[in-house]
Amino acid sequence: MSTDMASERLAVLSRQLCAGMASSPSTLTVPTSDMRLFLTHDNRELRDRVLDFLKDPIFRPDHYQSLLDFREQTLQRLKKVVGQKFFSVRDYVDNPRKFIASLESLMWADYSLAIKSGVHFTLCGGTIARLGTKYHHDKYLPSIDDLSTPGSYCMTELGHGSNVMGIETTAVYDKAAQCFIINTPNDEASKYWIGGTGQHGKVCVVFAQLTINGTWQGPHVFVVRIRDDSGAIMPGVRIQDQGPKMGLNGVDNGRVWFDNIRVPREDMLDAFSSVSPDGTYTSRINSVSARFGAVVSGLTTGRVLIAAGGVDGAKLALAVAIRYSVQRPQFGDKVIMEYVTQQNRLLPALAQTYAYHLAMGHLKSLMMDKKPADAKAIHILSSGLKAAATWSRVQVMQDCRECCGGMGFLAANKIGPMMNDMNVDVTFEGDNTVMMQQVTRALLDDGKTRLVPSTPTPGTLAAGGCGCAKTIAALLAYREATQLAQVADQMSQAAASAPGTAAAKAAARSQAFERNLDLVLEVGRANIERFCYENFVAETERAPAALKPSLELLANLYGIKCLQKGAAFYLGMGAMDRADVAALRTAAQAHYAMLCAGGLRSPAVALVDAFGIPDHLLQAPIAFDWRKI
Numbered sequence: 001m002s003t004d005m006a007s008e009r010l011a012v013l014s015r016q017l018c019a020g021m022a023s024s025p026s027t028l029t030v031p032t033s034d035m036r037l038f039l040t041h042d043n044r045e046l047r048d049r050v051l052d053f054l055k056d057p058i059f060r061p062d063h064y065q066s067l068l069d070f071r072e073q074t075l076q077r078l079k080k081v082v083g084q085k086f087f088s089v090r091d092y093v094d095n096p097r098k099f100i101a102s103l104e105s106l107m108w109a110d111y112s113l114a115i116k117s118g119v120h121f122t123l124c125g126g127t128i129a130r131l132g133t134k135y136h137h138d139k140y141l142p143s144i145d146d147l148s149t150p151g152s153y154c155m156t157e158l159g160h161g162s163n164v165m166g167i168e169t170t171a172v173y174d175k176a177a178q179c180f181i182i183n184t185p186n187d188e189a190s191k192y193w194i195g196g197t198g199q200h201g202k203v204c205v206v207f208a209q210l211t212i213n214g215t216w217q218g219p220h221v222f223v224v225r226i227r228d229d230s231g232a233i234m235p236g237v238r239i240q241d242q243g244p245k246m247g248l249n250g251v252d253n254g255r256v257w258f259d260n261i262r263v264p265r266e267d268m269l270d271a272f273s274s275v276s277p278d279g280t281y282t283s284r285i286n287s288v289s290a291r292f293g294a295v296v297s298g299l300t301t302g303r304v305l306i307a308a309g310g311v312d313g314a315k316l317a318l319a320v321a322i323r324y325s326v327q328r329p330q331f332g333d334k335v336i337m338e339y340v341t342q343q344n345r346l347l348p349a350l351a352q353t354y355a356y357h358l359a360m361g362h363l364k365s366l367m368m369d370k371k372p373a374d375a376k377a378i379h380i381l382s383s384g385l386k387a388a389a390t391w392s393r394v395q396v397m398q399d400c401r402e403c404c405g406g407m408g409f410l411a412a413n414k415i416g417p418m419m420n421d422m423n424v425d426v427t428f429e430g431d432n433t434v435m436m437q438q439v440t441r442a443l444l445d446d447g448k449t450r451l452v453p454s455t456p457t458p459g460t461l462a463a464g465g466c467g468c469a470k471t472i473a474a475l476l477a478y479r480e481a482t483q484l485a486q487v488a489d490q491m492s493q494a495a496a497s498a499p500g501t502a503a504a505k506a507a508a509r510s511q512a513f514e515r516n517l518d519l520v521l522e523v524g525r526a527n528i529e530r531f532c533y534e535n536f537v538a539e540t541e542r543a544p545a546a547l548k549p550s551l552e553l554l555a556n557l558y559g560i561k562c563l564q565k566g567a568a569f570y571l572g573m574g575a576m577d578r579a580d581v582a583a584l585r586t587a588a589q590a591h592y593a594m595l596c597a598g599g600l601r602s603p604a605v606a607l608v609d610a611f612g613i614p615d616h617l618l619q620a621p622i623a624f625d626w627r628k629i
């Protein structure tokens with residue numbers, strides 16, 4: 001086939017695929033307040049109230065204070081927030097979007113405050129609300145709501161972090177005394193990293209392996225007092241303050257041991273399983289592994305908050321870096337935003353942040369609707385977005401820091417301290433590598449591996465497909481399905497060649513999964529990128545007309561960058577050629593030009609302003625007038 005014929009065929013294909021696509025505008029206008037309204041999916045008035053409240057001088061950063069002063073300040077800040085009664089811990093179950101909106105709004109003030117609140121309300125209070133019943137709700141939730149018993153979440157142990165099922169803390173029922181004896185059998189079983197226990201925590205939800213009448217029933221959760229009302233550590237509890245950390249030093253993390261402490265029978269959280277006074281164990285979930293799944297499913301809200309924090313952290317860093325970049329001249333009159341290297345670091349990150357923000361909105365809606373049929377989608381999205389949004393935040397903040405040059409290193413300009421404070425978000429509430437595995441496992445369980453589309457025709461992007469939503473979506477779906485099938489094939493082959501029993505075949509499948517973990521993670525990433533892109537396009541369709549051009553451009557830029565990142569895969573599979581790779585670069589640069597046109601009044605600035613970060617929380621002097629620093 002001649003080059004001309006091939007080009008013509010591809011152009012036809014591209015036109016067919018792109019029927020209905022809006023033509024690109026020559027200039028872009030972004031109505032900032034309309035965009036902000038569109039981006040604020042829920043609880044607008046509440047969010048505004050919380051953000052406005054954070055004008056209180058107590059929330060101003062103090063970069064000179066000591067570790068202990070910072071912890072005390074964080075506690076006092078939390079008390080101030082609690083005093084406002086913006087939400088109740090009961091919203092964790094009854095109105096998760098309100099709960100998330102309230103806590104999410106704190107993070108622009110200070111990540112230590114957000115995490116201390118999250119540990120108290122989400123991890124401790126939320127676990128009691130979700131896994132407990134009326135007795136626990138009546139006994140504990142009022143003092144969670146008014147912070148009279150600061151709460152902690154004792155799950156991780158020194159020897160057992162990602163592998164929660166492997167924890168060694170024991171809970172044995174003593175029928176005669178009608179209580180559980182909770183014990184730390186060795187130092188590796190000491191609870192480690194526990195937020196709030198170093199100094200302030202009074203009550204803890206403790207994960208321990210339950211044994212009743214000699215039968216092991218798996219991890220269960222118990223409410224334990226670790227300090228009395230005066231703040232003295234309870235008998236049988238040992239606590240070691242973990243001291244200074246890389247960041248997040250407003251939170252007092254601690255290590256905790258339990259020396260055969262006695263916990264009343266009623267204080268086991270019993271929404272799923274219970275123990276009667278005579279020591280009879282009953283559960284509505286039969287298998288230990290399914291019960292464990294139910295016990296840790298409460299982590300979803302925490303994961304959503306961490307993911308939302310990652311997106312919000314990226315928003316703040318981008319707002320500072322873009323606002324600075326459009327004002328800062330270097331080498332004569334040229335402002336640094338005019339350099340394509342600056343654009344290439346900031347603008348795809350801006351598009352990606354919009355994509356993740358909108359995806360988080362979708363996830364929160366699913367959580368609010370609480371349809372049993374959505375449980376798997378919620379699991380996949382909360383795990384995958386937690387990993388994707390926090391990993392990308394690390395990169396975005398580093399890029400923003402570098403884009404601000406030396407100014408990015410100044411604590412007053414906010415990006416640097418936030419990078420340190422937030423660095424842990426890739427690890428806690430589920431290590432990202434483990435989270436992405438969960439995504440792929442869930443996809444494999446679905447049996448979706450049969451649906452591998454045929455290889456897309458190379459050259460389509462070069463023939464105009466870069467601007468075509470359907471072409472981009474098809475390529476992203478192809479990558480996810482192909483890589484998922486590769487993992488599934490490896491697992492099936494391993495099972496087929498394993499001799500003997502079903503158990504041996506299951507073990508062989510599991511070993512094959514582990515041998516291919518690099519690919520497993522690629523599948524997770526591909527799934528999230530495909531979802532975020534499709535969701536972005538769908539959100540753009542429902543957007544008011546005035547917002548569509550900028551959203552279409554951002555969605556397109558996000559899709560283009562996903563394809564660029566996957567270029568090695570597409571070239572290897574013969575789904576792209578060199579012309580496609582060049583076309584992606586050209587298309588991205590055309591978008592940069594549109595986004596940067598107008599300098600201080602450019603769409604890029606309007607798009608970060610639409611994040612709605614109030615000036616009193618943006619704070620960084622370089623985001624306003626760098627000459628007045």
Ligand SMILES: Cc1cc2nc3c(=O)[nH]c(=O)nc-3n(C[C@H](O)[C@H](O)[C@H](O)COP(=O)(O)OP(=O)(O)OC[C@H]3O[C@@H](n4cnc5c(N)ncnc54)[C@H](O)[C@@H]3O)c2cc1C
Pocket residue numbers: 119153154155156158159160161162163192193194195196245248253424427428429430431432433434517
């Ligand atoms: C600041 C901070 C606050 C915390 N707050 C709390 C709290 O309040 N309560 C609480 O219970 N816990 C808390 N944690 C603990 C946190 O949840 C754990 O650190 C986290 O689960 C990871 O466990 P780990 O540190 O033991 O790392 P590990 O699980 O040992 O992981 C170390 C490395 O091994 C890799 N790895 C582990 N397993 C696998 C696998 N299956 N496949 C591939 N790679 C793997 C991981 O990706 C990681 O890179 C906190 C941690 C920190 C740092």
